[in-house]
Amino acid sequence: MNKTKQKMIMGVDIGGTKIAFALVSSGKMMTPVYKAETPKGEKILSVVSKFYEKFSKKYLIAGIGISTAGMVSDDGQIVGSTGNIPGWQGTKVKEILQKKYRLPVVVENDANAAAYAEYQVGSAKGANPLLMITLGTGVGGGVIVNGKLVRGAHFAGGEIGHIKLSYTKQRLCTCSRYDCFEAYASGNGLLALIKHYFPDKYKSISTRKLFQLTKSKTKDSILAIRAIEDWHFYIALGICNLFHVFDPEKIVLSGGLSEEVDIKCLLQQTKKLFLPALAKSVHIEKSVLGNDAGLLGAALLASQSL
Ligand SMILES: [Zn+2]
Numbered sequence: 001m002n003k004t005k006q007k008m009i010m011g012v013d014i015g016g017t018k019i020a021f022a023l024v025s026s027g028k029m030m031t032p033v034y035k036a037e038t039p040k041g042e043k044i045l046s047v048v049s050k051f052y053e054k055f056s057k058k059y060l061i062a063g064i065g066i067s068t069a070g071m072v073s074d075d076g077q078i079v080g081s082t083g084n085i086p087g088w089q090g091t092k093v094k095e096i097l098q099k100k101y102r103l104p105v106v107v108e109n110d111a112n113a114a115a116y117a118e119y120q121v122g123s124a125k126g127a128n129p130l131l132m133i134t135l136g137t138g139v140g141g142g143v144i145v146n147g148k149l150v151r152g153a154h155f156a157g158g159e160i161g162h163i164k165l166s167y168t169k170q171r172l173c174t175c176s177r178y179d180c181f182e183a184y185a186s187g188n189g190l191l192a193l194i195k196h197y198f199p200d201k202y203k204s205i206s207t208r209k210l211f212q213l214t215k216s217k218t219k220d221s222i223l224a225i226r227a228i229e230d231w232h233f234y235i236a237l238g239i240c241n242l243f244h245v246f247d248p249e250k251i252v253l254s255g256g257l258s259e260e261v262d263i264k265c266l267l268q269q270t271k272k273l274f275l276p277a278l279a280k281s282v283h284i285e286k287s288v289l290g291n292d293a294g295l296l297g298a299a300l301l302a303s304q305s306l
Pocket residue numbers: 161162173174175176177180182
């Protein structure tokens with residue numbers, strides 16, 4: 001029997017340790033998410049090809065959407081720092097894959113792709129403007145205005161992790177500059193707070209343990225609560241700076257650490273920082289798409305170029 005193949009987009013999410021693959025149709029996952037380890041540099045493309053060949057036996061693939069760590073140019077080349085994927089910078093991802101498969105290929109920065117998924121099918125559908133903040137080991141983000149990603153003139157739109165929260169040169173950031181939002185609000189920022197509040201035993205306290213300590217009803221719980229309050233203040237400070245630039249209708253928090261954010265506490269902090277007229281205009285939600293957002297967003301972007 002001659003089965004008609006179903007038309008799909010292959011969504012790919014390239015991270016520092018793993019690459020995730022799934023087929024997507026109309027913004028929905030049509031297969032489970034398959035994972036492979038991230039090799040170095042251009043070898044990533046042979047892993048992508050392996051999955052393409054596997055999927056194309058069963059389905060008609062109409063396009064490829066790739067979400068990746070690092071800054072991406074308009075023509076789909078990796079142009080920005082990708083410290084966690086050696087040899088990836090400079091790769092002309094779109095050009096190579098498009099030539100090979102003769103299909104539309106879209107390549108987008110992972111945080112931007114995730115923001116696009118939140119806008120299309122996630123917790124801030126249609127919000128205009130939309131600001132997404134990713135809280136994890138680092139801090140990333142994405143900005144959508146009038147339904148379009150703000151990619152910027154130098155492809156650094158949405159790189160909100162490196163706005164400055166202070167001028168004190170106290171916190172060193174992973175970008176080797178001081179006082180970036182990321183240095184305060186990320187997992188690394190939390191480790192710095194642990195060091196500050198627990199100078200004698202910080203080595204034995206992980207970020208996860210810090211959150212547990214807040215509920216422990218011990219002497220340490222008071223210090224842990226203070227540390228978490230400081231962390232919320234830093235996130236609020238970043239939100240305040242960004243809010244006053246483009247006045248987002250909704251703010252979405254994503255990334256592993258977003259689960260630990262207490263929205264009520266965050267709103268209390270933002271109210272103290274915002275201009276009074278705007279204090280009630282802050283709407284913050286947590287992502288409902290989780291780890292799949294980048295893959296889904298890249299596939300949605302690719303489906304638009306069909
Ligand atoms: Zn930085």
